[in-house]
Amino acid sequence: MEQIIKTFSDYAWGLPLVILLIGGGCYLLILSKFLPFRYLGHAIQVLRGKYDDPNDPGQISHFKALTTALSSTIGMGNIAGVAVAISVGGPGAMFWMWVSAIVGMSTKFFTCSLAVMYRGKDSAGEIQGGPMYFIIEGLGKSWKPLAIMFSLFGMIGALPVVNVNQLTQAFNDIVLTPNGVEVGLKSNLILAFVLVSLTSVIILGGLNRISHAASKMVPSMVLLYFVLVLYILISNYSVVPKYFILMFTDAFSANYYEGNAFMGGVLGALILLGIRRGAFSNEAGIGTAPMAHGAAKTDEPVREGLVAMLGPAIDTLIVCTLTALAILVTGVWETTSDNGVSLTASAFNHTMPVYGKYMLMICVFIFSISSLFSYAYYGAKCLSFIVGADKKHYYNYIYILSIILAATTPFSVMLNLIDGVFALMAIPTMVATLILAPKVVKESKSYFKRLKEF
Template sequence: MLKTIDSFISEMASNAWGLPLLILLVGGGVGLLFYIRFLPFRYLGHAISVLRGTYDDEKDVGEISHFQALTTALSATIGMGNVAGVAVAISIGGPGAVFWMWVSAVIGMSTKFFTGTLAVLYRGKDDKGDVQGGPMYVIMEGLGKRWKPLAIIFSTAGLVGALPVFNVNQLTQALNDIVVKPLGIYTGFQSNLVIGIVLCIITGIVILGGISRISKTASKIVPAMVVLYVIMIFIILGNNIAELPKYFSLIFTDAFSANFYKGDVFLGGVVGGLILLGIRRGAFSNEAGIGTAPMAHGAAKTNEPIREGLVAMLGPAIDTLIICTLTALAILVTGVWQETSDSGVSLTVNAFEAGILSYGKYALLLCIVVFSVSSLFSYSYYGTKCMAFLFGTKYKNLYNYIYLGSIIVGATTSLSMMINLIDTFFAIMAIPTMLSTFILAPKVKEAAITYFNTLKN
């Protein structure tokens, strides 16, 4: 029965991530980049100033600061997509997959500038009169009520896309590989169930407190986890410094030869398959164009939409260009990607163990726990926003209990089923997000020109 379900979900994911979606995300992102003539990229320094709170004003509309909005979004994106998602990409596609993840990130920066700006530019109100942001409100406020079916499609897909099943699945696998099995207490389903229950309790304590508690928690642990993870990777790279130039070069050359690609062909060839794999894993990692992050950025305390767009743009740079790249290099230089059939988090565990000797895997476990648990907090917020839009705010807390229940599912099922499930619903979420972004792009360009001209004066 489970094999049949797994096969069905895998087929759904393959169909969802076909040529039309690739054109929508990649072609659309490139189109937006040229449409605004790379303008936001000239103001990265200003974006950092906004992030540091230079322009914060307590009188502005919103619930959380620019920094809290970014860290809330990053606590969802800097998670198992960086640790396990990159490993999945390399195990299937080889070093060349990393290059196409980079391409996805640069394009994603452009997309996130637009979606982050729109999240503030077209904020709406829920049935309690509270200001809310996200693609569903952008559609309603920016395009009008006749476009409501598009908003409903996004929110319905978001109920599933926000479930934490992939993160929980990989955290459970990491705990089993590093702690439970070496201690000789692994009992299969029972062990996974216990881990799931513990995660339910920890997550419930935070998420039942709402966005304020989620953002405060994320703003404290996300920067710390990034610094710790980067230090660990630098130790691995330092211990394998002689291998670094070779593999860095191989990322570029293999991107167009696909010599190590083991997946399905796309557009008639293995290079096409590799491109699709890299874009798919890049989108899973930074979520540009999917529509999740705008729900966090829409809660930012600001009256200047462009400022939040600039802050949102930093997300893919931090997430994919920095964190994913470091993870990939650690896996490549240690050689574990060619020495084992392991995939997902197990491959990354092997890299840390090989790169920092026996204690490396325990250091990684600490990072994984923080990455995964922080992701659990943010995704619950996204799901409750979708629930409130569809059924009203009085039902939004009901989603948290569904969410907590899904943690048990994620802990006790297979990796392939969980990653394909989320991939499928991310693909559905991307359609309303990108279509509304294209239609409202002139409004963003107009606001950007006005804002940047003001800066010059």
């Protein structure tokens, strides 16, 4: 089973998908004349609530939409995903994650603008946004198979298997094993039961409860993580410049790459690894974030697109870079055989021997829990699109069962499964976005023209 899932994931992440995600993102950047980067200041003003109108259509504020989307992306992609990238690809993998994020900012701008531009209604008459709705509303009913393809893979992609798996690994490595507790199926099932109880309380309360929980948890956990990593960097300040430069130089030499070659070379494999881990981290082009941003209270699609594009900047350019530097400057990437969250824990333990790993455990716990909430909303929305809003609650039961499965399965299986499914979600999202992109550019010109008139 493990080998089948790995083959599926590697096949899905072939050259065509890389061209679609990165090539498509570059096309969007050029088409918009780098618009997302020119209006960063305006995006921050929108996020702060300067243009909020309680009478606008939608369910949640710009800030809550961003924190709901971020609570699913800032999580294991930043702690475990970066560690996987460095343990396989070395420091250079981070550079290609940055490239993926910069291109991803333009992709997020377009996909999330479309999520508001072409909102549809579910069977209960509630306004909804997301790739499945903008495919049908923007491209027409004949494109429905593409929307169904997104929703089917979206239901699997939204399962919290990587987060739960890594949270279980972190709890075992950081709390149980060092204190002499025997780790096994029994301890994993107890942890799964605790997670199921916590998650059930929030997800059964719907989007408002999810977004409220995320808007409280996300900013505080990012701040705590930021402070902890800053302490590691200050403690090892003498080697920070060396490793920062190594991220750039190794990106083109691939001296530390330890995986399989791609397109006949290690450099190609390193680029693919960076893009794959970047996509896992910021989800640009995958299509999950537009489902959260599509529920924002606004009648200006461009505003929501601008807020959404801040996601990859916060997520990959800031949080992932901090994790990478912490792992590199402490040297644990060369001295231990740890992988995933355990490698990041080793870095924290190296600089803060007594309490470091426990502080990371708090971050990991909150990162994982907040991700659990958002993904449940995404999956239920996909099921609602296929079978009707009155049956979407059934997804929560599948979701809760998957928590138990993930807590007792090897990490590589879970990571490859989600990687492969994300690739298949990206196809309908990117195809529809590339076709509808000129309409977003037209809407942007109209929006900024109106803005200058006020």
